[in-house]
Amino acid sequence: MACSALCLLSLLWAAAGTGAQTQRSCSVPPAQQPLVHGIQVLMERAAASAAVPNPSVLIAMNLAGAHDLDVQKLLTLKLMASDTADLTIGQLALTIMALTSSCQDTGTQVSSLRRHMETWAPSSLSAPASSFYGPSLAILALCQQNPALTLPIAARLAKALLANTSPFNVDTGAVATLALTCMYNKIPVGSEEGYRVLFRQALKDVVESISVRILDNGIIGDMYSTGLAMQALSVTPEKPNKEWNCEKTVETILTKIQQGDFHNPMSIAQVLPSLESKTYLDVPRVSCRPDHEVHPTQPSHPSPVPTSASNITVTYTITNQLRGVDLLFNVTVDISVRNGSVLLVVLQEAQRRNPVFRFETTMTSWGLVVSSINDIAENVHHRTYWQFLNGKTPLNEGVADYVPFNHEHITANFTQY
Numbered sequence: 001m002a003c004s005a006l007c008l009l010s011l012l013w014a015a016a017g018t019g020a021q022t023q024r025s026c027s028v029p030p031a032q033q034p035l036v037h038g039i040q041v042l043m044e045r046a047a048a049s050a051a052v053p054n055p056s057v058l059i060a061m062n063l064a065g066a067h068d069l070d071v072q073k074l075l076t077l078k079l080m081a082s083d084t085a086d087l088t089i090g091q092l093a094l095t096i097m098a099l100t101s102s103c104q105d106t107g108t109q110v111s112s113l114r115r116h117m118e119t120w121a122p123s124s125l126s127a128p129a130s131s132f133y134g135p136s137l138a139i140l141a142l143c144q145q146n147p148a149l150t151l152p153i154a155a156r157l158a159k160a161l162l163a164n165t166s167p168f169n170v171d172t173g174a175v176a177t178l179a180l181t182c183m184y185n186k187i188p189v190g191s192e193e194g195y196r197v198l199f200r201q202a203l204k205d206v207v208e209s210i211s212v213r214i215l216d217n218g219i220i221g222d223m224y225s226t227g228l229a230m231q232a233l234s235v236t237p238e239k240p241n242k243e244w245n246c247e248k249t250v251e252t253i254l255t256k257i258q259q260g261d262f263h264n265p266m267s268i269a270q271v272l273p274s275l276e277s278k279t280y281l282d283v284p285r286v287s288c289r290p291d292h293e294v295h296p297t298q299p300s301h302p303s304p305v306p307t308s309a310s311n312i313t314v315t316y317t318i319t320n321q322l323r324g325v326d327l328l329f330n331v332t333v334d335i336s337v338r339n340g341s342v343l344l345v346v347l348q349e350a351q352r353r354n355p356v357f358r359f360e361t362t363m364t365s366w367g368l369v370v371s372s373i374n375d376i377a378e379n380v381h382h383r384t385y386w387q388f389l390n391g392k393t394p395l396n397e398g399v400a401d402y403v404p405f406n407h408e409h410i411t412a413n414f415t416q417y
């Protein structure tokens with residue numbers, strides 16, 4: 001009797017340890033489920049008509065259970081047929097996870113990603129934190145395929161994260177936590193103890209940094225990093241040192257959904273897994289049985305921002321004060337647009353009025369990025385980009401999503417990250 005109790009206790013102890021995942025998730029109350037279904041329908045509709053398949057959307061669909069199986073199949077086929085030669089390591093990692101979540105073979109893509117990661121190293125001790133986002137996705141994808149082969153590369157990432165001196169970035173910390181947790185949970189028996197200690201130390205550091213960014217309303221970092229941060233906090237073996245109230249976080253995110261803040265398909269793809277109590281660690285466990293379609297219960301769509309016939313005035317400034325960039329300028333214009341217009345309309349109107357405001361955009365998974373203004377273009381090697389601000393506060397959305405208010409002063413500032 002005493003032995004069986006003891007055995008049971010040690011079994012439970014083992015389950016709580018490295019072999020199993022520590023889950024601290026919470027679920028959406030049944031009454032609020034239609035809100036979650038509503039944003040999933042929005043995301044799937046956008047995916048059906050998107051020119052380029054978005055792997056994050058397919059991952060979210062497979063983790064949540066697809067509403068529209070045709071869209072799920074279309075996305076899977078498009079991703080299988082896509083050319084991976086020009087992808088960044090982060091994009092390749094997302095493609096591998098997306099295809100894995102659709103139960104497709106990814107052997108070639110995995111070998112290519114492993115080769116890329118074998119030569120990866122951070123550019124310097126002060127490399128921007130967000131430069132670890134793609135490599136963290138890569139370790140996560142490789143860990144899910146073959147943790148033993150990934151050990152030395154993951155160790156390099158962990159050491160680089162510990163040594164990095166740049167300001168912390170929640171989105172990146174969340175992805176790094178998922179990657180390191182995957183590795184920590186899958187350290188092969190007989191591996192050096194040093195790996196366990198290293199991953200645990202790096203996780204402790206990152207989770208501590210995430211936890212100090214938990215706001216009173218439950219938001220972690222900002223509204224759009226919260227989904228990834230929830231995934232991180234719900235799986236990490238390191239408890240955050242600040243108590244995390246998961247229910248509060250879910251409640252606030254649901255309020256934001258109701259207010260229409262989650263309309264960008266990518267923002268939905270990043271928040272949906274957490275709202276369905278899933279994480280990217282579940283990617284290899286997705287069931288691909290044909291009966292996996294989920295029929296939503298009365299999807300409720302967030303009401304679109306009302307656009308009225310009245311006009312608003314937005315003050316728009318473009319400024320480049322970066323030394324080393326030849327053309328310095330600081331120009332301001334007042335632009336009148338329909339109330340409810342997105343910022344992109346302001347930029348278009350400014351360009352129409354004065355060629356100094358001409359701009360170019362590039363398509364990304366989040367939509368249009370303003371890549372150049374007045375012939376000054378962003379440059380990854382120089383870490384320069386056009387940052388958009390309201391006064392001195394950076395906007396939390398891009399120009400195709402952000403809706404300015406009357407008399408708002410928007411600045412586009414050429415700066416470095």
Ligand code: B12
Binds near residue numbers: 225270380389
């Ligand atoms: C790194 C990063 C950047 C870098 C990208 C360049 C680089 N080479 O590293 C820089 C610093 C330039 C940047 C800029 C901005 N960013 Co940013 N960025 C990120 C971050 C942390 C990681 C992106 C990444 O590497 N993804 C992995 C790779 C594999 O995927 P990818 O699709 O190839 O990634 C590309 C896009 O994500 C794109 N991108 C990055 N940020 C943004 C923002 C918008 C609006 C768009 C359309 C595209 C875009 O650049 C990536 C590299 O090419 C994400 C976090 C997240 N949760 O996704 C935020 C994130 C996407 N950014 C965000 C924002 C708000 C911005 C800015 C609008 C901030 C501002 N006030 O100016 C600007 C864009 C302005 C413009 N000119 O149009 C938000 C978007 C939220 C939303 N609902 O739209 C996020 C989610 C951060 C957050 N939690 O709030 N960003």
